[in-house]
Amino acid sequence: MGSRTMFAIAVLFAINAMNFFDRQILGAVGELVRKDWQLSDTQMGWLGTSFTLLYAVVGVPLGRWADRGNRSRILAGGVFVWSILTAASGLAANFRQLFLIRLGVGVGEATCAPAATSLIGDLVPSSGRGKAMSVFMLGLPVGIALSYAVSGIIAHEFGWRTAFYVAGLPGLLCAVATLWIAEPARGATEEHAIGAKRREGSPYLLVLGTPTIWWLIASGALHNFNMYAIAAFLAPFLMRFHEVDVRQAGLMSMVIYGLSGIPGLFLGGWLGDRVRRSRTNGRMIVGALALLLSVPLVYYALGCSAGDTRGFLILMSAGCGVMYVYYSTVYSTLQDVVEPSLRGTAMALYFCAMYIFGASMGPIGTGFLSDHFAIRAATEAGVTFFDETTLAPFRAAGLHSAMYAVPVLGVILSVVLLVAARTVTGDMERLQRWMRESAQGSSGSAEAAG
16 A cells, blocks of 8 residues: 555545544533523434434435545535534524534535545555555544543533534644545556446446445444434433433543444454455455344443443443444445446445435434433323423433334344345446456457557
């Protein structure tokens, strides 16, 4: 791997770290916002989901743009926009204003995945793509860990608004650094180089005509439901059920949902690449088994009694850690089954579905379930009038019950990934056959012209 490639991947890692740092701030300081504005958990779910709505929709045309335009400049512009709007979030005076600003953050962040993963696909050959994707996705746990720790401490000392102001600055530096990434040629690292050539027809139908893509989309929706439910409500859960303050909740969440992902990503990338040498569907099998392992770990973590922060920390960290294997295995597989000129489009379609049906529904669905179970607990206790004052004693129990949706969906996700493992080999063989024939045809045409 050359110095230019290493520089590019390092910058992409930093961008992804800021991507998740900025989107996770609300998860770190959300309980303070809720109390400040007297919001329900469903409303907090909407705030946690807000940026994903436009993120999902706008990401599709941005993905096509990434397949046609200069990906480095597209990425630099997106980072600049979301960083400015993240800082502006601290100026919001009410729920509606914060919701609208977070929508704008989603527009900027929608440039990240299609452009960055497309760049990696053309910078690194398939044999090492899992490790390279692991480094890029390392930005996810690092960004989340820093967001929980930094935002929690700043909010504890100076208030939740200051946490947003501070977060906007590093992203501006990343935007400048992105302009120094040299744009690689499409398909530059493929065994059968075909440049920007692609099959005839609608790019969207071409991507969706690959059976594995449908299973990856379904898996993305399920995985993102769980990951964004945890992101939105882990700190509030710790504060309510285990009765820690915002600073302690931030530091614990940093370990559970952030730092635990580092070994998970590297293990997933290394093991996925290793198994793939002997089985073309090896990455999918590794991902499925990892997600299946996460189910009992998360289930027993939620079963820890109130105040048992040590038990919860150990079990939930392990559960979240193996959940991160998903990114190293699935993201690299998507690059393996889609032709180079359509990878930005494929990632945008994948993200559109998984954010609309997963990331958007995770916080909202969990918030709705939390409110439902809190009202039920209050009703069983004899409460007949429901507002934030009467429901406050039952908020911990409500959220505790709602969080059990995560291990339930984890079982379904494992099955979906195992089904994807049955289709990925055929899709990879078809793609390689087409690229081989296209490369030979281009070579023949060049010889004839000569």
